[in-house]
Structures are given as structure tokens and as C-alpha cells.
Amino acid sequence: MKLNNQFDSLDKEILKKLNVDARIPFTQLAKDLGISNSLVHQRINKLKQSGVINRPTYMLDPKILGYETAAYTSIAVTNAKFIHDIITELEKIPEVVECFNITGKYALVIKIFAINNSHLREVLYEKVHPIRGVEGTDTIITFETAFHRSVPIEI
Amino acid sequence: MKLNNQFDSLDKEILKKLNVDARIPFTQLAKDLGISNSLVHQRINKLKQSGVINRPTYMLDPKILGYETAAYTSIAVTNAKFIHDIITELEKIPEVVECFNITGKYALVIKIFAINNSHLREVLYEKVHPIRGVEGTDTIITFETAFHRSVPIEI
DNA sequence: GCTGAAACAAGTAGTGT
DNA sequence: ACACTACTTGTTTCAGC
Numbered sequence: 001m002k003l004n005n006q007f008d009s010l011d012k013e014i015l016k017k018l019n020v021d022a023r024i025p026f027t028q029l030a031k032d033l034g035i036s037n038s039l040v041h042q043r044i045n046k047l048k049q050s051g052v053i054n055r056p057t058y059m060l061d062p063k064i065l066g067y068e069t070a071a072y073t074s075i076a077v078t079n080a081k082f083i084h085d086i087i088t089e090l091e092k093i094p095e096v097v098e099c100f101n102i103t104g105k106y107a108l109v110i111k112i113f114a115i116n117n118s119h120l121r122e123v124l125y126e127k128v129h130p131i132r133g134v135e136g137t138d139t140i141i142t143f144e145t146a147f148h149r150s151v152p153i154e155i
Numbered sequence: 156m157k158l159n160n161q162f163d164s165l166d167k168e169i170l171k172k173l174n175v176d177a178r179i180p181f182t183q184l185a186k187d188l189g190i191s192n193s194l195v196h197q198r199i200n201k202l203k204q205s206g207v208i209n210r211p212t213y214m215l216d217p218k219i220l221g222y223e224t225a226a227y228t229s230i231a232v233t234n235a236k237f238i239h240d241i242i243t244e245l246e247k248i249p250e251v252v253e254c255f256n257i258t259g260k261y262a263l264v265i266k267i268f269a270i271n272n273s274h275l276r277e278v279l280y281e282k283v284h285p286i287r288g289v290e291g292t293d294t295i296i297t298f299e300t301a302f303h304r305s306v307p308i309e310i
Numbered sequence: 311g312c313t314g315a316a317a318c319a320a321g322t323a324g325t326g327t
Numbered sequence: 328a329c330a331c332t333a334c335t336t337g338t339t340t341c342a343g344c
Contacts, residue, residue, distance in 0.1 A: 015215070022177055022211040025320055036330045041322070052220060053213040056177040060170070062306045064207045070255075072227075072264075087301045094307035100225075100297040109227075109297070113306045142255040142264070146242045151217045151268045152249035180337055191313045196339070 006050065010035070014043050015052065015153050022056030059148075067113040069120050073128065073139040077106040082133025089131045095123045117141075161205065165190070169198050170207065170308050177211030214303075222268040224275050228283065228294040232261040237288025244286045250278045272296075 007015070010033065017029055026044070030037040047053050062070065077083055083106065090096050090110060098111035110128075114120035124137060162170070168188055172179060181199070185192035202208050217225065232238055238261065245251050245265060253266035265283075269275035279292060 015213075018213050019215060020210070020212070022213045026322095027320055037321080038323085038331080039329060042329085050219060052216050054216070055175065056211045056213045057175070057305060058170075058173050058177045058208040058211045060174060060306055060308070061207050061209070064205060065306060065308065067306055091302055097306055098303045099301040101299045101301065103296045103298055108301070109295075140264075141258045143258055144256045146254040146256065146263070147246055148253045150212060151215055151220060151222055151252055153215070153220065181339095182337055192338080193314080193340080194312060197312085 007047075007052075011043055011047060012153050014040065015047065018044075018053065018056075019150050019153065062113050066115055068116055069112075069114040069141060070145070071112045071114070071120055071139050071141045073110050073112060073124065073137050074102070075108045075110065075128070075137050076135040077108065078133050078135045080106045083108065086131055086133050090128070093123065093127050095119075095127075162202075162207075166198055166202060167308050169195065170202065173199075173208065173211075174305050174308065217268050221270055223271050224267075224269040224296060225300070226267045226269065226275055226294050226296045228265050228267060228279065228292050229257070230263045230265065230283070230292050231290040232263065233288050233290045235261045238263065241286055241288050245283070248278065248282045250274075250282075 013033055014029060017024060017032065026040045027037045030040045033040070044053075075086070077086060083101070086108065087099060090099050090108075095112050095114055096110045097113055100109055101107070102109050112120060112123055114123055120139075120141070124139065128134060128137060165188065169184065172184055172187065181195045182192045185195045188195070199208075230241070232241060238256070241263065242254060245254050245263075250267050250269055251265050252268055255264055256262070257264055267275060267278055269278055275294075275296070279294065283289060283292060
């Protein structure tokens with residue numbers, strides 16, 4: 001399997017390191033890779049330009065913030081023409097952290113973080129169901145995340 | 156709905172800003188919030204200590220890296236006793252970026268990034284199915300991610 | 311629990327090979 | 328395409344309020 005190769009091995013090394021720690025000093029990156037820090041700078045600019053990396057973020061731990069429940073809800077849509085509007089509405093619900101289209105039928109899947117089960121219920125019935133075009137939902141509750149990581153930079 | 160309140164409003168402001176851009180200079184954070192930069196430093200240390208934030212990462216764009224296919228696969232497990240070992244094996248597959256337990260039956264759900272459909276097939280049949288305790292899988296392919304963001308810091 | 315200044319480290323940009 | 332240097336900016340620590 002071949003990956004996009006607009007990036008050479010140096011780019012990939014930098015990407016991997018940045019992926020582990022986005023706040024790593026560029027000077028240390030340069031030392032680790034045996035190159036000058038201005039080159040690191042140039043390469044990172046190139047990577048930013050290409051769009052692979054945009055903005056570094058901290059992965060917040062949902063549990064520590066108080067979110068005990070994570071759920072995936074698939075949404076049946078009455079008609080494909082509503083999908084765009086539904087996505088716009090879903091984006092306004094802060095508890096909905098992810099939304100994607102799936103194959104098979106006019107359907108969306110969302111990921112919801114909630115403080116507890118009653119909060120999840122509230123989100124589903126008071127915020128998701130009232131959206132025009134939503135026919136029904138089907139929710140699976142996840143009770144433990146085993147692991148979560150970024151996409152592999154090379155396989 | 157009340158969130159965990161081991162963090163005061165200043166902590167939350169810092170969290171929000173860091174969540175938007177983890178590489179924002181602490182000095183600018185201090186200016187934005189009207190506090191000294193040493194205080195920013197102290198608060199961030201506190202946040203790290205608490206575990207909400209660990210390491211900043213760049214959100215890599217899977218498409219630009221060459222991953223055209225994202226899929227969620229639910230795995231039926233023959234017996235609950237295998238779950239731990241299955242997770243260990245799944246973690247060794249780089250294409251599997253996420254893994255969690257779900258309610259209902261002895262089941263796991265994984266998220267897979269693949270270069271194309273045949274790559275996905277390969278991962279499923281040559282890497283996931285052979286794992287001991289895996290009874291069968293059911294895969295939904297996502298064809299567009301509408302949005303993806305972090306957990307809300309306050310609702 | 312917070313600030314301010316001073317020492318130190320890192321990021322940036324220009325120039326030359 | 329890369330490295331070197333000089334310059335600017337951010338980080339960290341610590342005394343003091």
C-alpha cells in the first residue's frame with residue numbers, strides 16, 4: 001500500500017515527532033534529526049502550507065472534565081435533502097463532538113459526550129430529535145475507551 | 156448539568172485557548188486574559204498535574220496523508236475473557252486508530268483508517284479476523300466527515 | 311495566590327554557500 | 328536546498344508583595 005508521497009522521509013520524521021508532542025522545541029527537533037533549526041522551520045512551514053497540520057491542540061481528557069458517558073448515535077434522515085441543514089444544526093450542539101456521513105442509506109453518525117445518562121437523554125430528545133428531517137436515532141453507549149490515537153504517518 | 160469544578164473560570168479560559176491553539180505563546184495568553192505570564196505558567200502546570208491536558212498534538216489531516224477511507228467496525232467477541240487480549244492485538248495494528256467497548260453484548264468497536272477499500276479489506280481479513288476470540292465483524296464505511304472537534308469545556 | 315524582573319532558551323529572518 | 332549568524336520573542340525561575 002502506498003501513501004501519498006508529497007512528503008520525504010525528513011518531513012515524515014518531523015511529522016511523527018510533532019504528533020507525539022506538538023510543543024517540542026524546534027531546536028531539539030533539529031538536534032534529534034541532525035539538521036539546522038532553520039531547516040526545521042522551513043519544513044514545518046511546508047507542512048502547514050500543505051494542510052496536513054493546521055493547529056496543534058491538547059487532547060483533553062473527557063473523564064477528568066466530568067464527562068462520564070460517550071455515545072455514538074446513528075441518525076436516520078427522512079430525505080437526503082435535509083442532510084446539510086441537519087449537520088448545521090448538529091454543529092450548534094456542543095455535546096456533539098463528531099459527525100460523519102455513512103454509506104448505506106440517508107444516515108449520519110454523531111459522537112456525543114455527556115455528563116451522565118440523563119444528560120445524554122436530554123441531548124438526544126431535546127436537541128437532536130427536534131431537528132427537521134431527523135426520522136429517528138439509534139444509540140450505542142461506549143463504556144470504556146481502550147485507546148485513541150492519531151492516523152499512522154507511514155505503515 | 157454541572158461539570159467537574161476542580162477548575163475555576165481562569166483555568167477554563169486557559170483550557171479553551173489552549174484547545175484552539177496549543178502552541179499559543181504563554182505571554183500572549185497572559186495578555187489576552189490580563190494576567191501575568193508566570194501565573195499562566197502556574198495554571199498550566201496545575202492543569203497538567205490534574206491530567207486534563209497531557210501532550211499537545213497536531214490534528215493530522217488523514218486525506219492529505221493519503222487515507223481515503225475511514226470505517227467503523229464492530230467486533231463480535233466469542234467470550235468476554237478474550238476482550239483484553241483482543242485489545243492488545245488491535246493496538247498493534249497501526250490502521251486501527253481508536254478502540255472502545257460498547258454496551259449490549261461482548262463487543263468492541265474500532266475505527267480504521269485505510270488508503271482505499273482494498274486496503275481496508277486487507278486490514279479486516281488479514282489482521283483483525285485472525286485474532287483469537289474474534290467471532291465476526293460488521294463494518295460501516297464513512298464517506299465524509301462533516302466535523303470533528305474537542306469536548307466542550309463548559310456547556 | 312499573584313506579580314515583575316532578570317536569566318535563559320527558543321523562534322524567526324536574512325545572507326551566503 | 329541547506330547552514331550560519333544575528334535579532335526578536337517566549338519561557339522559566341525566583342524574590343517580593
